[in-house]
Amino acid sequence: MFVFQCCRFFVVVVFVLTLQPSLSQAKRPIDRSFVIKMNRLLSKARQDFATRRFDSMRRQLVQAEDLLKTYGPHPGVPSFDNAVLWYHLLRYKYFMNKGALPPSRALEAYHDKQEIQHDLRQLQRTQTHFTKGLFHLEQYNKLFRSLSKRLKTKEALALVNTLSQEGILRNRLSIVKLRVFRLKRLIKGWKRRRRVKLSKQDQEATKRLKEIRKMQLTMKKTFKTQALRLFKAQNMYDRWQRERRQRALVSQRLHIAGWIGVGLGVVCGVAGVGLHLESDAWVIQDEQKKYSPVEGRQWRQAALASWITGGALLLAGVTSLITSAAIAPSKQEALVHMYRSQQIVLEQDDKDEKKKK
Numbered sequence: 001m002f003v004f005q006c007c008r009f010f011v012v013v014v015f016v017l018t019l020q021p022s023l024s025q026a027k028r029p030i031d032r033s034f035v036i037k038m039n040r041l042l043s044k045a046r047q048d049f050a051t052r053r054f055d056s057m058r059r060q061l062v063q064a065e066d067l068l069k070t071y072g073p074h075p076g077v078p079s080f081d082n083a084v085l086w087y088h089l090l091r092y093k094y095f096m097n098k099g100a101l102p103p104s105r106a107l108e109a110y111h112d113k114q115e116i117q118h119d120l121r122q123l124q125r126t127q128t129h130f131t132k133g134l135f136h137l138e139q140y141n142k143l144f145r146s147l148s149k150r151l152k153t154k155e156a157l158a159l160v161n162t163l164s165q166e167g168i169l170r171n172r173l174s175i176v177k178l179r180v181f182r183l184k185r186l187i188k189g190w191k192r193r194r195r196v197k198l199s200k201q202d203q204e205a206t207k208r209l210k211e212i213r214k215m216q217l218t219m220k221k222t223f224k225t226q227a228l229r230l231f232k233a234q235n236m237y238d239r240w241q242r243e244r245r246q247r248a249l250v251s252q253r254l255h256i257a258g259w260i261g262v263g264l265g266v267v268c269g270v271a272g273v274g275l276h277l278e279s280d281a282w283v284i285q286d287e288q289k290k291y292s293p294v295e296g297r298q299w300r301q302a303a304l305a306s307w308i309t310g311g312a313l314l315l316a317g318v319t320s321l322i323t324s325a326a327i328a329p330s331k332q333e334a335l336v337h338m339y340r341s342q343q344i345v346l347e348q349d350d351k352d353e354k355k356k357k
Helices: 002-024 032-050 054-071 078-098 113-151 157-188 200-221 223-283 293-327 331-356
Strands: none
Touching (some): 032 054, 078 331
16 A cells, blocks of 8 residues: 555656646746837847848847747737737848849859859858748748738738749749759769750759849849838837727726726715615604604705716716727727738738839
């Protein structure tokens, strides 16, 4: 029996010890401090993007990623979803600007292996940046699609634009991968390179690489416009957030005042009942408590005044509660403003893509 008790105690201790890490890693609730910290990091990242300080931008986004992991996933919470949307969008912008292609040239134009290896390293770096950028764009589109479904919006242009950007990036990544493969093959067969004939696919890939590089150079010319768009979108959302906080504060005060009014109205109503009952004491035969008819009338008038005051307070309290509920910012409203702020960026990005074409 003693051995059985010891074994059971050992099992309980092991269970508690294994459970403790998972409890310590429980996600933290979204509070005001999370919003302030995340807004500060994302704002710095946008400023770094505007001034082309990409190393500083990367550090801000790494800190933002750590903050998101600390608080854990909170799907459906507008402030958290907005932070995740901006995080993935800025990450995507970062990797797209870091993934610059080297000048493209035909495979037969290389004179030695060192030139090939130099371009190969740059292309592999571009491939890495494109792959990471595609990952963040996919995560962004997944969340943006979920946001569109929750809103049940008919304005599908922004969603179509961001999904088309994903398709374009996939195509560019496949072209870069093909070029990397061709360069590796060219290095291996360098001694017999003159016997290697370029296929139509090789020629088309070289042409497409030149087009992508031309688009990237055009993107640099519109860089200032991109940065201004990011600030414009966030400023619009921040302005609504300030209005939302003010409305929430007024709504909270009206809510408290409403319940105070309802409570005082009930108290006055109960007091009026007591005064009305007391007014009937003049008909009681007990000489010690008997009032004159005039005094009884005064008691009844006081009861009536108490009821009127209580009714007015009750009406004012109920009106305050209804007004509080009417002006309180809703979750759906938060989703609408989140969608509109992202829409500013996505629709302009689509215009830029059309200009490049």
